[in-house]
Amino acid sequence: MADVFDQLIDTTLGPKNAVVQDLVARGQLYDRVATDIDGRMVKVDGKWLADFASCNYLGLDLNxxxxxxxxxxxxxxxxxxxxxxxxxxxxxxxxxxxxxxxxxxxxxxxxxxxxxxxxxxxxxxxxxxxxxxxxxxxxxxxxxxxxxxxxxxxxxxxxxxxxxxxxxxxxxxxxxxxxxxxxxxxxxxxxxxxxxxxxxxxxxxxxxxxxxxxxxxxxxxxxxxxxxxxxxxxxxxxxxxxxxxxxxxxxxxxxxxxxxxxxxxxxxxxxxxxxxxxxxxxxxxxxxxxxxxxxxxxxxxxxxxxDDEGDALRDRLFGYTADIIDAYRARGIRTDNDNLFPIVSAYVGAAETVLRGGQLLFDEGIYVTLQAYPLVPQDKGVLRATPTAANTQKEVQHLIDAMERTHHALRQEGFALPGSSAAESSN
Ligand SMILES: Cc1ncc(COP(=O)(O)O)c(C=O)c1O
Structure with missing residues (x-):
């Protein structure tokens, strides 16, 4: 009897989405397990991280x-x-x-x-x-x-x-x-x-x-x-x-x-x-x-x-988002967010740069979503931060400072980062 699962892997599952498989294998930060949570801090691989990767925009998961x-x-x-x-x-x-x-x-x-x-x-x-x-x-x-x-x-x-x-x-x-x-x-x-x-x-x-x-x-x-x-x-x-x-x-x-x-x-x-x-x-x-x-x-x-406090929660969310975007712009971190929506993507370009940037942020205690090729077009990879009303101002400042240091480290390591003008992108 043939091993139909091996056959399936060889003929179908293996070759299919090979670029995604390769990305997940190379990126140490995909498919992780969180073992603890405290407010919007989350423990992954034994390290506490300020979480800017969830889309719990109003923070109601903790309400x-x-x-x-x-x-x-x-x-x-x-x-x-x-x-x-x-x-x-x-x-x-x-x-x-x-x-x-x-x-x-x-x-x-x-x-x-x-x-x-x-x-x-x-x-x-x-x-x-x-x-x-x-x-x-x-x-x-x-x-x-x-x-x-x-x-x-x-x-x-x-x-x-x-x-x-x-x-x-x-x-x-x-x-x-x-x-x-x-x-x-x-x-x-x-x-x-x-x-x-x-x-x-x-x-x-x-x-x-x-x-x-x-x-x-x-x-x-x-x-x-x-x-x-x-x-x-x-x-x-x-x-x-x-x-x-x-x-x-x-x-x-x-x-x-x-x-x-x-x-x-x-x-x-x-x-x-x-x-x-x-x-x-x-x-x-x-x-x-x-x-x-x-x-x-x-x-x-x-x-x-x-009904009772949604607009106040959104005011806080807006404040965090505006702070991140203003700081990114002031520090030469490229983002094309033009409507202050709480999805703030820092464009770093190639998949390798996204993976390295994500690791540097992880080491800094920051968790963001890594959007790299083939999830986005080739040179449009981003480190995506989604602030929520349950983050703290301190966490937001930490994200900004860590992102600046990460960009600096990426340049020092020889990664080519896009300029600071707006970019086209797809989801
Ligand atoms: C635009 C858009 N549509 C649909 C989905 C999937 O939604 P669901 O998890 O409810 O299936 C997502 C998830 O991120 C999304 O961003």
């Missing part, structure tokens, strides 16, 4: 009110509903959907466990053989996967250059006689923190009767309605559509609780008449397992905390 609510909820509901949603759902789901719709200002919402499950269930559900999809080239991988699945099920799939509306419009004009046109974009890019030109994309979608699918994984909970000079993130954290005051006509808004709300849940915001039909068409609603009870509760209580 007392949120944590205290879990045990009574578990006593009432048990740990897990374990029904597929089509069979039955605890009323917590309805409460969450209503609360989310109220915060967003949408007619309705449908909750599922993750955005990944939504992407692979919803994009194929919205399309058929008479549909055409236009995906922004920089859209997150889970959305690419959802689009490819839809294509395999008969839809036509096209992509357009990131945020290049002339390209998108030309393709919309040339598209033949399709019954559904779906444009797929991210609300905030996960490497740069940038938002696309949403007002113009929305206008195009409306002009050509297309549906605009927005994945706002990072924006929800951070940016929201009525931005002002004092509060550039806006208010209430109700997402990128409210931030640009666009209304939800033609828009399917997808986001999740796993970043700003530190909870495993995600949702589709849409009109009720669409929701009703999605229940019979989205595979992950029909057959996938549900959100654990603890996450339904932390999502609900997190939204209460957002």
């Amino acid at each position: 007392d009110k949120v944590i205290r609510a879990v045990e009574p909820g578990l006593k009432k509901w048990g740990t897990h509903p374990s029904w597929a949603r089509l069979a039955c759902s605890p009323v917590l789901y309805e409460e969450l959907e209503q609360k989310l719709a109220a915060v967003l200002g949408t007619e309705d919402c449908l909750v599922l466990p993750t955005i990944s499950l939504i992407a692979i269930g919803l994009i194929p559900a919205l399309t058929n053989k008479k549909s055409i999809i236009f995906a922004d080239k920089f859209v997150h991988k889970v959305n690419h996967d959802g689009c490819r699945l839809a294509r395999d099920m008969g839809a036509t799939l096209k992509s357009f250059r990131h945020d290049e509306l002339a390209d998108l419009e030309a393709q919309l004009q040339q598209a033949g006689d399709y019954e559904t046109r779906l444009i797929v974009i991210d609300g905030v890019l996960s490497v740069t923190g940038r938002t696309p030109n949403l007002p113009d994309i929305t206008a195009l979608a409306r002009k050509y009767d297309a549906i605009l699918y927005i994945d706002d994984a990072h924006g929800f909970g951070v940016i929201g309605e009525r931005p002002t000079a004092e509060r550039p993130y806006g208010h209430r954290g109700n997402g990128v559509v409210r931030h640009f005051d666009l209304g939800y006509d033609n828009i399917i808004y997808v986001a999740g609780m796993s970043k700003a709300y530190s909870s495993l849940a995600a949702f589709i915001a849409c009109p009720t008449k669409i929701k009703t039909l999605l229940k019979c068409n989205v595979t992950s609603y029909i057959v996938s397992g549900p959100v654990p009870v603890a996450s339904l509760i932390t999502s609900l209580v997190g939204l209460e905390v957002n």
